[in-house]
Amino acid sequence: xxxxxxxxxxxxxxxxxxxxxxxxxxxxxxxxxxxxxxxxxxxxxxxxxxxxxxxxxxxxxxxxxxxxxxxxxxxxxxxxxxxxxxxxxxxxxxxxxxxxxxxxxxxxxxxxxxxxxxxxxxxxxxxxxxxxxxxxxxxxxxxxxxxxxxxxxxxxxxxxxxxxxxxxxxxxxxxxxxxxxxxxxxxxxxxxxxxxxxxxxxxxxxxxxxxxxxxxxxxxxxxxxxxxxxxxxx
Numbered sequence: 001x002x003x004x005x006x007x008x009x010x011x012x013x014x015x016x017x018x019x020x021x022x023x024x025x026x027x028x029x030x031x032x033x034x035x036x037x038x039x040x041x042x043x044x045x046x047x048x049x050x051x052x053x054x055x056x057x058x059x060x061x062x063x064x065x066x067x068x069x070x071x072x073x074x075x076x077x078x079x080x081x082x083x084x085x086x087x088x089x090x091x092x093x094x095x096x097x098x099x100x101x102x103x104x105x106x107x108x109x110x111x112x113x114x115x116x117x118x119x120x121x122x123x124x125x126x127x128x129x130x131x132x133x134x135x136x137x138x139x140x141x142x143x144x145x146x147x148x149x150x151x152x153x154x155x156x157x158x159x160x161x162x163x164x165x166x167x168x169x170x171x172x173x174x175x176x177x178x179x180x181x182x183x184x185x186x187x188x189x190x191x192x193x194x195x196x197x198x199x200x201x202x203x204x205x206x207x208x209x210x211x212x213x214x215x216x217x218x219x220x221x222x223x224x225x226x227x228x229x230x231x232x233x234x
Contacts, residue, residue, distance in 0.1 A: 019131075024115045030141045030142065031141075036108045047119040050084050050116045085117060157212070163225040168191050172191060179204055185204060186203070216230055
C-alpha cells in the first residue's frame with residue numbers, strides 16, 4: 001500500500017498547484033497589503049481548491065480514476081467548473097459590507113471569484129492564459145485604483161426640513177433656492193404635514209458631501225424652519 005501511494009505521488013502533476021499558489025497568491029497579496037477581509041491565504045486556498053477539483057475531473061474523464069458503474073464518469077469537468085464559479089459566491093458575499101451608502105468589499109469579492117476561475121483555467125493546463133490574466137488583474141488593482149482616486153463621483157443624499165409654516169409651496173421654493181445656490185442637483189422633492197408641522201424631503205446629487213454643514217445651517221436660518229437634517233439614502 002505504501003508503494004502504491006509513493007507511485008501515485010510520483011505521478012502527481014505538481015505544476016498546476018505551483019501556478020495556483022503563485023498566481024492566486026499574487027492577487028491575494030495585493031488584497032492583503034490593502035487590509036481587505038480576504039487576503040493571501042484565502043485567495044491561495046480558493047485557487048488551489050478549484051485547481052484540484054478540475055484536475056481530478058479531467059483525470060476521471062481520461063479514465064484514470066473515479067469511474068462509476070459500467071464506466072460512467074462520476075466527475076464532469078464542465079459541470080465541476082460551473083459548480084465552482086456558482087458556489088464561490090457565498091464566500092465573496094461574506095466580504096461585502098454596507099454602511100449606509102458606503103459599500104466595501106465588492107472588489108475583493110470579484111477577486112475571489114476571479115481566483116476561482118483562475119483555478120479552473122490552471123486545472124485545464126492553460127498556464128499562459130492564467131499568467132496573462134493574473135498580470136492584467138494585478139495591474140488593474142494597482143494602477144486603476146490610483147486613477148480612481150482622482151475621480152469625484154456623484155453622491156446622493158436625502159435632506160429633510162421641518163418647519164412651522166402654513167405655506168408649504170413657499171417653503172419648498174426657499175429650500176430649493178438654498179440648495180441650488182450650493183450647486184446641488186435636485187432630483188426629487190416630496191412634502192407633507194405631520195401633526196401640523198410641515199415636512200419637506202429633497203433628494204439631491206452632488207460631487208462632494210463636504211457642503212452638508214453649511215447647507216444645513218442655511219436651511220435652519222429660513223423663517224419657520226425648526227429642524228433640518230442630512231442623511232444617506234437607504
